[in-house]
Amino acid sequence: MTTEQTIGIERLDDIIGIFGSFDENMHEVERETGVTVVSRGNELKISGEPEAVLLATKAIQSLLSLAARGEQIDLGTVRYVIGLSRDGREREVDEVARDVLCVTAKGKPIKPKTVGQKKYVDAILSHTITIGVGPAGTGKTYLAVAAACAAFRAKQVSRIILTRPAVEAGEKLGFLPGDLQNKVDPYLRPLYDGLFEMFGAEGYAKNLERGNIEVAPLAYMRGRTLDDSFIILDEAQNTSREQMKMFLTRIGFGSKVVITGDVTQIDLPRDKVSGLKDAVRILEGIEDIAICQLTSKDVVRHVLVQKIIEAYEKAEKAEARPKRAAPVRRGR
Numbered sequence: 418m419t420t421e422q423t424i425g426i427e428r429l430d431d432i433i434g435i436f437g438s439f440d441e442n443m444h445e446v447e448r449e450t451g452v453t454v455v456s457r458g459n460e461l462k463i464s465g466e467p468e469a470v471l472l473a474t475k476a477i478q479s480l481l482s483l484a485a486r487g488e489q490i491d492l493g494t495v496r497y498v499i500g501l502s503r504d505g506r507e508r509e510v511d512e513v514a515r516d517v518l519c520v521t522a523k524g525k526p527i528k529p530k531t532v533g534q535k536k537y538v539d540a541i542l543s544h545t546i547t548i549g550v551g552p553a554g555t556g557k558t559y560l561a562v563a564a565a566c567a568a569f570r571a572k573q574v575s576r577i578i579l580t581r582p583a584v585e586a587g588e589k590l591g592f593l594p595g596d597l598q599n600k601v602d603p604y605l606r607p608l609y610d611g612l613f614e615m616f617g618a619e620g621y622a623k624n625l626e627r628g629n630i631e632v633a634p635l636a637y638m639r640g641r642t643l644d645d646s647f648i649i650l651d652e653a654q655n656t657s658r659e660q661m662k663m664f665l666t667r668i669g670f671g672s673k674v675v676i677t678g679d680v681t682q683i684d685l686p687r688d689k690v691s692g693l694k695d696a697v698r699i700l701e702g703i704e705d706i707a708i709c710q711l712t713s714k715d716v717v718r719h720v721l722v723q724k725i726i727e728a729y730e731k732a733e734k735a736e737a738r739p740k741r742a743a744p745v746r747r748g749r
Contacts, residue, residue: 421464422474426481432456434484435477437491442480445495446473475502479510486515493717497531500714506532519563519570522617527563533715534560540707546665546674548653548697551711554722557677558651562611565647568673569629574647576629579608581651582660583634605632608651635660644669653678653693655685661692681729 426432436443436456443454450473452465463473476499480490483498501507509532517526518538529535534556541547541564549557565577609632612621616630624630635656650656650664653676668674678693685691700706713726 418467419464420467420470421462422470424461424463424474424477424481426459426461428485429459431481431484432459432461435480435490437495441492442490442495445492446476446499449496449499450476472499472502475507479507482510483513494530497714501532518560519567519615521614522620523614527560529560530556530717531715533709533711534717537709537711538564540709541673541675544705544707545672546668546676546700546706548676548693548700548706548708549711550678550680550693550697550709551715552679552681552713552726554716554726555711556715556717557679557711558607558649559611561649561651561675561677562608562615564675565649566612566615568647574671574673575645576631576647577612577624578631578633578643578646578648579605579612579651580633580635580638580649580664581605581608582653582655583636605634608632608649635664638664638667641667642669643667643672645671646673648672648674650674650676651678653696654680654683654691656692657685658690658692658695661696665696681733 443456446452447454450465451469452463452473454473454477455462455464461477463470463477465473476495479498479502480495483494484490488494498507498510501509512532512535513528513530515528516538517528519527521527529538533551537547537549537557538560540549541561549561551557562579565574565579568574569577609621612630612632616624621630625632635650646669648668653661655678656664664676665674676693676696678691680691680694683691697708701708713730716722716726
């Protein structure tokens with residue numbers, strides 16, 4: 418049984434926005450839902466199986482609401498909105514990309530792009546300590562740096578401190594060329610990239626020279642008290658239990674802390690407990706500490722990243738299942 422649904426659209430720009438380059442967005446809607454979408458003037462006609470048409474209609478209406486707010490629609494947005502619509506959560510789209518967290522040096526507004534990211538950003542803004550746990554590409558570090566930049570510009574803090582553990586993965590620090598700063602820079606590169614985008618190269622250099630920005634390995638935090646600062650600990654899954662406790666006890670008055678990490682990418686020796694996993698277990702339920710779990714649905718990188726993460730999760734679950742013992746054959 419085939420049915421048809423018509424959606425009227427007031428603005429031509431909204432049609433252009435949701436169809437995308439070479440109509441790739443609408444082709445994706447058709448692939449994901451199994452419907453046919455035809456544009457006729459200011460109307461969209463959706464035809465297919467009743468359930469598929471209902472799903473596609475919900476998704477397209479949500480995409481139109483994003484386009485009407487001036488949001489750029491790409492394939493990742495289309496897949497995410499279809500996923501929400503499939504789960505009956507299409508109304509949550511209105512929460513996404515509504516509030517601007519920060520504006521980059523080039524004038525690009527930074528906004529959370531998924532419901533999970535929105536909850537993560539809200540937690541950062543309303544808690545002293547926020548722990549963001551999730552796979553690669555979910556914006557954990559990028560959004561934390563944007564929040565730090567916004568707080569610094571609003572004079573809520575006087576400096577930004579970014580740190581991460583310098584866990585050696587194949588190369589020894591002592592064998593790398595240059596002085597100590599040259600040796601640790603490769604570990605801190607993702608943090609530099611975010612700061613460059615927010616402040617611009619010149620703004621970053623000026624604030625670094627004034628001591629308003631500090632990027633350093635976690636070992637440099639020992640023995641310090643960090644007042645009036647926005648502190649980000651990145652790659653926290655590679656901290657030991659002792660390092661995490663040391664870091665958490667550095668927090669001073671007027672400071673805000675964001676801890677990010679991916680517990681599926683731990684580079685510590687097998688006999689060491691991850692400080693991030695330990696902190697999530699110990700600190701859960703403590704007032705003014707938020708723990709946010711981001712998932713593969715919050716990935717905002719290339720669509721293949723999301724598929725790769727899901728494939729690895731599926732493989733790990735299969736390996737974790739207890740294997741059935743082979744039947745014992747008894748002789749006659």
